[in-house]
Amino acid sequence: MKSASELPDSPLRTFDRPPVPEPEAIDDVYLIGICGTGMGALAGLFQEAGKRVRGSDEAAYPPMSTHLADRGIPVLEGYDPAHLDPAPDLTIVGNACTPTHPEAAAAREQRLPQQSFPEALAHSFLTDDRHSVVVAGTHGKTTTTGLLVHTLHAAGTDAGFLIGGVMQDREQSYGLGTDAPFVVEGDEYDSAYFDKRPKFLHYRPDTAVVTSVEFDHADIYDDADDYREAFEAFAGLVPADGLLVLCGDDDRVRALASVTDARVRTYGLDAGTDVRAANLQPTADGQAFDLIVDGTDRGTVALPMHGRYNVRNALAVATVLLDRGHDADAIRDGLSSFPGMKRRQEVRGEPGGVLVLDDFAHHPTAVSATIDGIRRAYPDRRLVAVFEPRSNSSRRKVFEDAYGRALTGADAAFLKAPPVRHNDDAGAMLDPEAVVRSLEASGTPARAFADTPALHSALVDALRSGDVALLMSNGSFDGLPAHLVDALHRRSNG
Numbered sequence: 001m002k003s004a005s006e007l008p009d010s011p012l013r014t015f016d017r018p019p020v021p022e023p024e025a026i027d028d029v030y031l032i033g034i035c036g037t038g039m040g041a042l043a044g045l046f047q048e049a050g051k052r053v054r055g056s057d058e059a060a061y062p063p064m065s066t067h068l069a070d071r072g073i074p075v076l077e078g079y080d081p082a083h084l085d086p087a088p089d090l091t092i093v094g095n096a097c098t099p100t101h102p103e104a105a106a107a108r109e110q111r112l113p114q115q116s117f118p119e120a121l122a123h124s125f126l127t128d129d130r131h132s133v134v135v136a137g138t139h140g141k142t143t144t145t146g147l148l149v150h151t152l153h154a155a156g157t158d159a160g161f162l163i164g165g166v167m168q169d170r171e172q173s174y175g176l177g178t179d180a181p182f183v184v185e186g187d188e189y190d191s192a193y194f195d196k197r198p199k200f201l202h203y204r205p206d207t208a209v210v211t212s213v214e215f216d217h218a219d220i221y222d223d224a225d226d227y228r229e230a231f232e233a234f235a236g237l238v239p240a241d242g243l244l245v246l247c248g249d250d251d252r253v254r255a256l257a258s259v260t261d262a263r264v265r266t267y268g269l270d271a272g273t274d275v276r277a278a279n280l281q282p283t284a285d286g287q288a289f290d291l292i293v294d295g296t297d298r299g300t301v302a303l304p305m306h307g308r309y310n311v312r313n314a315l316a317v318a319t320v321l322l323d324r325g326h327d328a329d330a331i332r333d334g335l336s337s338f339p340g341m342k343r344r345q346e347v348r349g350e351p352g353g354v355l356v357l358d359d360f361a362h363h364p365t366a367v368s369a370t371i372d373g374i375r376r377a378y379p380d381r382r383l384v385a386v387f388e389p390r391s392n393s394s395r396r397k398v399f400e401d402a403y404g405r406a407l408t409g410a411d412a413a414f415l416k417a418p419p420v421r422h423n424d425d426a427g428a429m430l431d432p433e434a435v436v437r438s439l440e441a442s443g444t445p446a447r448a449f450a451d452t453p454a455l456h457s458a459l460v461d462a463l464r465s466g467d468v469a470l471l472m473s474n475g476s477f478d479g480l481p482a483h484l485v486d487a488l489h490r491r492s493n494g
Helices: 037-048 064-070 102-109 117-125 141-154 224-235 251-259 308-323 328-336 364-377 397-409 432-441 452-462 477-492
Strands: 028-032 052-057 075-077 090-093 114-116 132-136 160-162 182-186 190-192 195-198 207-210 243-247 263-268 275-282 287-293 296-303 346-349 355-359 383-387 412-416 446-449 468-472
Touching (some): 037 052, 090 117, 117 190, 141 182, 207 224, 207 308, 346 477, 452 477
Parallel strands (some): 052 075, 243 263, 383 412, 383 468, 412 446
Antiparallel strands (some): 275 287, 346 355
């Protein structure tokens, strides 16, 4: 983990910040970069808590801009130090801000009380009277957090929450709640230009879940050891009277049991885990399994999601709820009624007999697992994987070989070239043609495209009735899911 003091512009990053008022004394909150997924959700939480909320963004765009407008939260277009007049009680600095950002610099120079996103969330909402449940992990944390919130609500607990995604039966990714638990998706990315610590180190977990640990975010972590140490620090935060829930199928996750004083419970498909799945069977809508807790069969769960990794996500949720005293019947009912998360195996349509799925997968392991899950769900259909390496890590050459292996599970693969940014080191960037060569050498037809329009045109020509088109990107993919559905509709209607 890097420190702000180690960076070349450290004098702008290391400064004495004024004390932040207690939550009850904060009336006016200003967010720099308010239209980001996390920042917009935090703005909504502050509004639900009765605060006056406003903010700015360089390019306010849907869905967050619409969401904020519907709630009457003002969004100022562009960045201008004048936006901070009158001075807010609290300024929240998004982690996309650099030390020279006009508003972030003004907040620093005017000595305004300011916090990063995770600091503000912890300070105002993860208070001593709320039990903090934090879900972390390289893969699966968004779905697991959403499934946990849904199952708690289904079991009668009005938990507060903040998730990095949106459940398909809700229009927002946050809620203040009324009951004690507050559930947070714990992100390991850094916090702000003045605080390079991972976000999840701010979240004061009473209960923590770790789904997986595999090197990611190569732009902020030096190597796999540096990345692992962040999770060790997170696991060490759980107090002795707290609970650390670990995926027992992952040796790197299991190892975290050695760095905590908390109680540890494991889950997974392995027979040695405390909470496990047995007799896993595919169903028309997902999969079913027997829930085994400490060797005792607690009934069959009908899970409306595909993929063995989603069974593990469900087991993590069951482990937390069982520890909180919920009965197995209520847990099974909650798991079986989960509507899913948007952009996680989300069905966008089936025009002309082509099933179009939209998924957030971007790390090679997630890409491979998602393909495997969809392959098992639709074994008799041709699976066409469409992938955009957009994240800082996925655009890097370090994952080039891994994508060549991950995409071999598809019957055909289409890749878009990664976006190029002004400060990229060309030699360190992924070459999509190299991935294509690797795939074709292993027998998987593949093509790479310089931009989304060219990919879209070729994809429409290639798809035929009965295919599954699995679109994977951690960004918007330039609207490809919606554009593809529209084009296939037009083609099928003649």
